[in-house]
Amino acid sequence: MELLKWTDDYSVGIVIIDYQHKRLVMLINKLYDSMLEGKTMESITEIFEGLEDYIKNHFETEESFFKEFNYEDMKTHIKEHKVFVDQISQLKKDYLSGKNTVSVELLDFLKNWLSEHILGSDKKYISCFKENGVI
Amino acid sequence: MDKLKSTISNDFHSSKMSESDFKVLSEFIYKEYGIKMPPSKKILLESRLQKRLKANHIDTFKEYCEYVFSEKGNETEIVHMIDVVSTNKTDFFRELAHFEYMNEVLLPSFTSQNSNEIKIWSSACSSGEEPYTIAMVMSEYNLQHSPINFHILGTDISSAVLHKAENAIYAEDRIKEIPHSILRKYFLKSKDLTKPTVRVVSEIRKKVAFCRLNLMADNYPISESFDIIFCRNVLIYFDRITQEKVIGKLCEKLKPNGTFFLGHSESLLGMDLPLKNIKPTIFKKI
Ligand SMILES: C[S@@+](CC[C@H](N)C(=O)[O-])C[C@H]1O[C@@H](n2cnc3c(N)ncnc32)[C@H](O)[C@@H]1O
Ligand SMILES: [Fe+2]
Ligand SMILES: [Fe+2]
16 A cells, blocks of 8 residues: 655656665655554564654755755755754654554645655755756 | 777767765665675776666666666566675685574484485575585584485586686685685685685595586476575575476475575565475575
């Protein structure tokens, strides 16, 4: 089942970023599936950690472009990433310690954050990237 | 004069990579495949990818980038691109979890079943790091438990890497990550100080047999069955249908209840195979 469906509305028109965003959507859907299917804690943890890693990866990519192009909104954008990374790591801790489960609420949170962030903050850097020749 | 002309026209045909194209490709190659591409590698990447541009009849790197990330390119080109930049990348003790699983779960269960011989196949063994790691894991296990006899087969399609595997000589920087206790036991340093290399000791070397085998072949000329098969980081070379075929054929060579190890970024999702998922990338034959 698809919790979040990729559509062209999400495209920022920069090939590597679209690629990574699609991967993120796929990983969120995978986590959702594993929850629905009642997979073991071990395999859910694995998928959760895979998602967490990929999120960090993706943020690093965006941020390394920001730095290279001295993107004007860099500070705010990086802050947003950092807050999210911290939230995820807390969610994961709570999951591992049994304080929380991988639930519909958690997945909704991930889904909403990602789609709002792409449609809001990410779309703002398009012109800067394009001006610097990124396709 | 003719020679000069031809160099000039060759130059003309080789396309240049812009900084931003390099940034995109290197970022992608590093993030998705773990292969580091610092700016110093730009010329290398540019020259290695020329033949991919030619093969696809593409003139510029800009178009090439667009192609790589398009849906079609995604399916067909990325493997080739990774192939030219990563040829045969491998490591000793790569994906440690598999060797831990062998040591902690598989081998103890072997002993309790009173089997006294175990056969292991490293089916895309590259320059030998994987099968030699397996042999070291086995030896270490045998030092502390009632010994299990073992045979390891290493196969690959490339005779060049098999040749390296048989020689078992590696540059010293390839073994940086290996724990000291293992290094001391299983590697010999060369006496030549100008060329810092190490060689796997003969006790380990003689446990591994190498031969050439193309996983895409219709029949595998191997008569025995294995308790464990490693098939790691090679599926990326194949399309999905071939992947399923290849694994199906490997499964025929796997004993009932035998174990199958897959590379960390690979998946058998949706394939119809006689395998049961035990842990991520670890399967059992049913
Ligand atoms: C990236 S290396 C993986 C080595 C090792 N299994 C590991 O995980 O570290 C991939 C190897 O697959 C081999 N290979 C590619 N196509 C193959 C084929 N059709 N049959 C057998 N080996 C193949 C390549 O020659 C290369 O040595
Ligand atoms: Fe993003
Ligand atoms: Fe972002």
